[in-house]
Amino acid sequence: MDDKGQVYVYEAVIVVLMIIVTVCFLITFISPPSIYQSNPIFNLQTMGDDVLRTMDSKGSLSGYVADAIANGGIEETDSIVMSLNKALPDASYQINIGQKTYYGTGSPGNSTALSHYLVIADDQLYDVQLLMWYSTLKGE
DSSP, X not given: OOOHHHHHHHHHHHHHHHHHHHHHHHHHHOOOOOHHHHXXXXXXXXXXXXXXXXXXXXXXXXXXXXXXXXXXXXXXXXXXXHHHHHHXXXXXXXXXXXXXXXXXXXXXXXXXXXXXXXXXXXTEEEEEEEEEEETTOTTO
């Protein structure tokens, strides 16, 4: 009796299983390119949203808004500016409350990110806008 045919079938099954296991391994461990690497403006918007949300959760954002409105602006030594400089070290930004700009670190470039957050200060609802951009973004 000839057993060569059975050996070839076993070899073929083993090769197919090895290919399937290899493909599954590659699909599992090779990650796709990250959106944060390819789109820095999206990354900046995400950071801006996080900064505003964190300030509000600590209870400081409504105080910053009330102080800015009472003083008619935001100074470079104010706590909100120091917090934003720490959170967004490589970015320039403007802080707008409603339609008025209260603080800015320059003029916006072509590619900007805008984060919004609604805050209640002095029994009124304010739209805090954080307009952000990189001063030296590749491709501009």
